[in-house]
Every structure is written in C-alpha cells, then in structure tokens.
Amino acid sequence: MKEKKRAKRLSWSHPADWLYVLCWTAAAATVALLAWIVLEIFSQALPSLRKFGLQFFIRASWNPNTDHFGALPFLVGTTMSSVFALLIALPLGIAIAIFLSEDFLPPVFRQSIRFVVELLAAIPSVVYGLWGAAIVIPIVRKGGNWLSNSLGFIPLFQGPVFGNSMLAASLILALMVLPTITAISRNALVDVPKTLREGAYALGATRWEAIFGVILPTASPGIVAATILALGRAMGETMAVAMLIGNSTRLTFSLLAPAGTLASLLANQFAEAEGLQVSSLMHAALLLMLLTLLVNATGEIILRRTQRITVKIRQR
Amino acid sequence: MMSVINSLGPLVDTSKTPQVKLRSSLSIFLSFICAGLSLLTLIPLLSIVFLVLRNGVPLLKPSLFTSLPPAVGSAGGGFGNAVIGTLIMVSLALFIAAPVGILAAIYINEYDRGSGFSCAVRFIAKLLTGIPSIICGIFVFSVLVVHLGFSAMAGSIALAILILPTILLTSEQALLGVPYALREASTGLGATVFQTIWCIVLPEALPAMTTGLMLAIARAAGETAPVLFTALFSSYWPKSIGHPTASLSVLIYNFSNIPYDYQANLAWAASLVLVGIVTITSVTAQLLVRKR
Numbered sequence: 001m002k003e004k005k006r007a008k009r010l011s012w013s014h015p016a017d018w019l020y021v022l023c024w025t026a027a028a029a030t031v032a033l034l035a036w037i038v039l040e041i042f043s044q045a046l047p048s049l050r051k052f053g054l055q056f057f058i059r060a061s062w063n064p065n066t067d068h069f070g071a072l073p074f075l076v077g078t079t080m081s082s083v084f085a086l087l088i089a090l091p092l093g094i095a096i097a098i099f100l101s102e103d104f105l106p107p108v109f110r111q112s113i114r115f116v117v118e119l120l121a122a123i124p125s126v127v128y129g130l131w132g133a134a135i136v137i138p139i140v141r142k143g144g145n146w147l148s149n150s151l152g153f154i155p156l157f158q159g160p161v162f163g164n165s166m167l168a169a170s171l172i173l174a175l176m177v178l179p180t181i182t183a184i185s186r187n188a189l190v191d192v193p194k195t196l197r198e199g200a201y202a203l204g205a206t207r208w209e210a211i212f213g214v215i216l217p218t219a220s221p222g223i224v225a226a227t228i229l230a231l232g233r234a235m236g237e238t239m240a241v242a243m244l245i246g247n248s249t250r251l252t253f254s255l256l257a258p259a260g261t262l263a264s265l266l267a268n269q270f271a272e273a274e275g276l277q278v279s280s281l282m283h284a285a286l287l288l289m290l291l292t293l294l295v296n297a298t299g300e301i302i303l304r305r306t307q308r309i310t311v312k313i314r315q316r
Numbered sequence: 317m318m319s320v321i322n323s324l325g326p327l328v329d330t331s332k333t334p335q336v337k338l339r340s341s342l343s344i345f346l347s348f349i350c351a352g353l354s355l356l357t358l359i360p361l362l363s364i365v366f367l368v369l370r371n372g373v374p375l376l377k378p379s380l381f382t383s384l385p386p387a388v389g390s391a392g393g394g395f396g397n398a399v400i401g402t403l404i405m406v407s408l409a410l411f412i413a414a415p416v417g418i419l420a421a422i423y424i425n426e427y428d429r430g431s432g433f434s435c436a437v438r439f440i441a442k443l444l445t446g447i448p449s450i451i452c453g454i455f456v457f458s459v460l461v462v463h464l465g466f467s468a469m470a471g472s473i474a475l476a477i478l479i480l481p482t483i484l485l486t487s488e489q490a491l492l493g494v495p496y497a498l499r500e501a502s503t504g505l506g507a508t509v510f511q512t513i514w515c516i517v518l519p520e521a522l523p524a525m526t527t528g529l530m531l532a533i534a535r536a537a538g539e540t541a542p543v544l545f546t547a548l549f550s551s552y553w554p555k556s557i558g559h560p561t562a563s564l565s566v567l568i569y570n571f572s573n574i575p576y577d578y579q580a581n582l583a584w585a586a587s588l589v590l591v592g593i594v595t596i597t598s599v600t601a602q603l604l605v606r607k608r
Contacts, residue, residue, distance in 0.1 A: 019510050023423035026416045027437045030484060033477065034440050037447070037455045044458050095353035104347060113354065115602070120361055122598045124538030126568045127587045131364045133572060175360050206343035229446070236448025238541040239569060263541075266450050270457070270545055282454070289451050296446030300439065 044282035060251040069280035073251040082234035085173030093181030101189035121179035129243030137163035164246035177230040188222020221306035228299035238263040262288040372588030391578040408472035417483030444481035450541035468561035471547025479532035486528025530601035540565035
C-alpha cells in the first residue's frame with residue numbers, strides 16, 4: 001500500500017509528465033474554447049434560426065414590439081461602414097507603410113513614426129468614441145450639408161444630414177484600422193527581397209518606378225492580407241461605432257443618415273432584450289462571428305502563403 | 317572625340333534629357349505626397365491627445381481616485397471605484413489567461429513543434445484574436461451571467477478569453493526567439509525535455525513573454541464591450557468579485573451619453589487615466605523589446 005502510494009507520487013513527481021499534460025491541456029483548451037463559443041452562440045440563436053431562417057438576412061425590420069426581426073439593415077451597415085473605412089484607410093496606410101519601409105528618412109525618424117502609429121492602436125475604443133463625438137461629428141455635420149447640397153442626387157449622399165451617421169462611424173473606423181494596415185503592409189514591403197529592388201534601380205528606374213513597378217507588386221499579397229484583416233477588425237469594432245453611428249434600425253444606403261452595424265446593435269439592445277429578441281440578437285452575433293471568422297481566416301491563409309513564398313525567393 | 321562617344325549610343329549622358337527630368341521630378345513629387353499622407357495621420361492622433369489632456373487635466377485631483385461617481389446631474393465626486401474595478405478585473409483576467417496561454421505556447425513550440433495539432437492551435441489562436449470583443453461578452457453572458465448574475469468574475473473571464481490568444485501568440489514568438497542551439501546544447505548535456513524547458517528556454521524567453529503580457533494588460537484595460545454585459549457597472553465600491561463592478565471604460569461609455577457638463581468632463585478625465593495606463597504599459601512593453 002505504502003509502496004503503491006510512493007510509486008504513484010514518484011511518477012507524478014517526474015516533472016516531464018505533468019508539464020506535458022498541462023501544456024497539452026492548455027493547447028486543447030484553446031481549440032475547445034473557439035468551438036464552445038461558436039456552439040453556445042449557435043444554440044442560443046436556434047429559436048430565431050427556426051422562426052426566421054433565411055428571411056433573417058433579407059428582412060429589413062427590427063421590431064421588438066411585434067417580434068419581427070431581420071438583420072438586413074445591420075448587414076448593410078456593417079458592410080458599408082467597413083468598406084468605406086477601408087477606402088479611406090487603405091491609401092493612407094499604404095503610404096505610411098511605403099514611407100516607413102523605404103529609406104526616405106533616417107531610421108530614428110522612421111522608428112518614431114512607427115511608434116506613433118502603434119500608439120494609435122493602443123488607444124481604447126471608447127476614447128475614440130468620445131473624441132469622435134467631440135470632433136468628428138461636428139465636422140461630418142458641416143461637411144454632410146455641403147455634400148448633400150452638391151451631390152444629393154447620388155443616393156449615397158442623400159439628406160437629411162445627421163452628425164451621428166454612417167460617415168462618422170466610417171471615419172473613426174478608418175483611423176482605428178490604420179495601424180493594422182500599416183503594420184502588416186510594412187512587413188510585406190520590408191520582406192521584398194533586396195535583389196529585386198537593386199535590379200530595378202540598376203535598370204534605371206527612379207525610386208517610384210521601382211516602388212510601383214517592382215516593390216508593390218511583389219508585396220501585394222501581403223497588402224491584400226493586411227486589407228482583409230483590417231476589414232475583419234472594422235466589422236467587429238463595437239464601442240466607437242455604437243457611440244457615433246446613430247444606432248438606427250432602419251435600412252439606409254445614405255452615408256449621411258444614422259445607421260447600425262451588427263456589433264453596435266448588440267451593444268445597444270442586448271442589455272434590455274427579452275424573449276425572442278435575445279435569440280435574434282444571438283442570431284446576429286452568430287452572423288457577425290461567422291463573417292469575421294471567414295474574413296480573418298482568409299486573411300491569415302493569404303498571409304501565411306505569402307510568407308512561405310518570400311522565404312522561397314530568399315532561398316533561391 | 318565627342319562624336320565618337322555620341323555614336324556609341326548607350327553611353328550618351330541621358331540625365332539631362334527632358335524625359336528623365338520629368339521622371340525624376342515626378343518621383344520627387346510622389347515622395348512629397350507620400351510624406352504628406354503620412355504626416356496627415358499625425359493630426360487625428362495629436363488631436364486626441366490634445367483633447368484628452370485639455371479636458372482631463374483640469375479635473376485631475378487626488379479626490380478623483382478616492383471618491384465615488386456623482387449622481388446624475390450633480391457635480392463633485394470621482395471614479396475611484398472604476399479604477400479599482402479595472403485593476404481587479406484586468407489582474408484577474410491575466411491570472412486566468414496567462415498560465416493557459418503560456419502553457420499552450422510551450423506545447424506548440426517545445427513539445428510538438430510542427431505537428432498538425434500545433435498548427436491548428438496556432439491558426440485557431442489567430443482566429444480568436446480576430447473575434448469581435450463583444451462576442452466574448454455575449455458568450456460569457458449566456459454561459460455565466462444568465463445563471464450567476466453580473467459580476468467582476470464574469471467580466472474578468474470575458475477579458476481573459478479576449479487576451480488569451482494574444483498571450484499565446486506573443487509567448488510563442490518569445491519561445492521562437494530562443495536560439496535552437498541552446499536547446500541542443502542542453503539536451504546534449506543530458507537534460508530532460510522538462511529541464512531544458514524549465515531551466516534553459518523559459519528564463520531566456522521571459523523578457524519577451526513579459527512584453528506580451530503587458531500588451532495583453534493594455535488591451536484588456538481598454539476594452540469596453542466584453543465587460544458591458546458581464547461586469548455591468550456599479551456606483552459603489554467593489555464588494556467582492558461576485559458583485560457587479562465598475563470599470564473605467566464602461567464609465568466613459570455611460571457618462572459620454574449624459575448631457576451634464578460635469579459627467580462629460582468626468583468621462584474625459586477617466587479617458588486621460590485610461591489612456592495613461594494603456595500608453596504606459598504598452599510603451600514599457602516596447603522598450604523591453606527594444607532593449608534586447
């Protein structure tokens with residue numbers, strides 16, 4: 001009996017065993033966590049899935065009083081706000097990435113600009129929201145009036161003009177995804193093999209001919225990955241958007257009108273929801289999660305493939 | 317002599333031809349545009365920092381950290397409970413997520429490097445970093461809060477889920493940074509896998525791991541969405557981790573909607589404190605990396 005106990009203790013005191021078991025458990029727990037999140041939200045969304053099915057995607061009303069729920073306005077809001085954010089952030093982000101990866105500036109300045117852009121990533125979402133309410137909203141209100149007066153015939157800029165609008169949310173999202181785009185694009189640009197650059201210069205290309213002709217095309221898969229990952233971030237961003245977008249549940253295609261995204265809908269209604277509304281919110285959460293998972297998986301796969309290719313070019 | 321060189325064609329000095337001049341001035345022009353666009357992004361950042369400082373600093377008094385939030389419409393008071401709530405929840409979240417993240421990183425990088433399972437874990441961790449933070453909040457709400465009510469514990473679990481993949485991936489990078497030769501030398505001297513990991517690899521990877529943990533702290537402290545439906549908010553001092561608890565980020569969100577001047581200013585002061593905490597942790601983290 002005593003010996004048995006001792007043997008047991010000995011086997012457990014052999015450190016390799018328990019550390020291996022612990023480490024394996026932790027790794028498996030990470031995998032299980034994602035599965036659990038997806039399953040839990042799926043099971044909570046079931047009543048709404050059963051009741052609305054595919055109609056959930058095409059119905060444009062969100063009415064807790066009559067228990068009619070359709071996520072179309074929020075799907076449109078999520079897509080529009082993140083696509084517009086990317087349209088604004090992409091040129092800026094790539095410009096900064098080029099500026100930081102080529103030798104325009106001495107390394108000290110490059111480091112400090114990089115540092116500043118990384119700080120942008122560290123600012124909490126609510127602070128962006130607070131700042132947006134104080135600065136971006138008044139600007140959008142003024143600029144929106146001008147836009148709707150001069151370009152109002154385009155549905156995108158139809159009035160009436162609100163401060164809390166899709167445009168305000170897109171602007172703040174653009175600022176928030178800028179660090180993501182910059183960081184990943186910069187890595188892609190830095191990874192372009194030196195021989196390609198030298199080849200371009202040796203053939204007599206100017207700096208920008210080399211950038212547009214050789215460096216950007218070589219780095220383009222990485223930049224595409226950066227764009228997709230930034231899209232994922234923009235779609236999931238909650239607080240700043242909820243504070244600026246106006247949280248309307250009506251379907252709108254105008255940039256100047258209040259709107260809602262899947263994430264802002266959850267932030268606004270989840271606390272007070274009851275009955276079928278909870279399930280419909282879970283349905284929306286499921287939709288948001290699957291969309292971001294899909295987008296992020298695509299981005300990661302592209303990123304991984306490009307890294308493999310650059311490694312191959314290096315080895316040649 | 318000149319005519320000989322000219323007849324050689326390719327050797328002609330072309331740097332003065334109009335076409336080359338156009339090309340090089342276009343290049344310079346583009347460089348300026350690129351620099352201009354880069355500097356353009358500094359404007360919003362400076363504006364955020366300026367506004368937070370201008371609106372936050374005048375309110376910054378010691379009493380902010382020792383008193384409770386004021387009732388709606390009245391002035392005076394601070395957000396001591398929110399500061400403590402944030403600290404409690406962030407440290408609890410770190411306490412939960414750090415061991416799991418680091419152990420999982422050890423598994424995929426030391427025990428089972430390159431296997432299919434490890435690749436899957438890495439990929440899933442990357443996917444988890446991309447999950448919207450509000451999803452973490454909703455998940456914890458439906459698993460925990462529905463049964464046990466709003467609590468600081470639920471808030472920290474939501475934050476832990478949020479930072480787990482960050483910790484896992486940064487720890488993995490830290491372990492990758494340890495030269496492979498060290499492991500070979502250690503194994504060559506007769507050390508077991510455990511001894512190699514515990515005595516050689518981990519101490520070597522520790523500084524870089526600390527950086528990852530600090531980045532996780534910065535991320536957790538700034539997040540609002542996961543604690544919004546889990547820890548909720550409270551206007552009183554934290555009683556225990558089983559009660560609803562205030563946090564700085566939720567306080568900013570709540571007070572930003574209130575149309576009273578004092579509350580609005582309190583939101584700015586809280587932003588100042590929050591941005592301060594987040595910036596200091598992430599700057600320290602980056603300095604740690606740069607030192608190496």
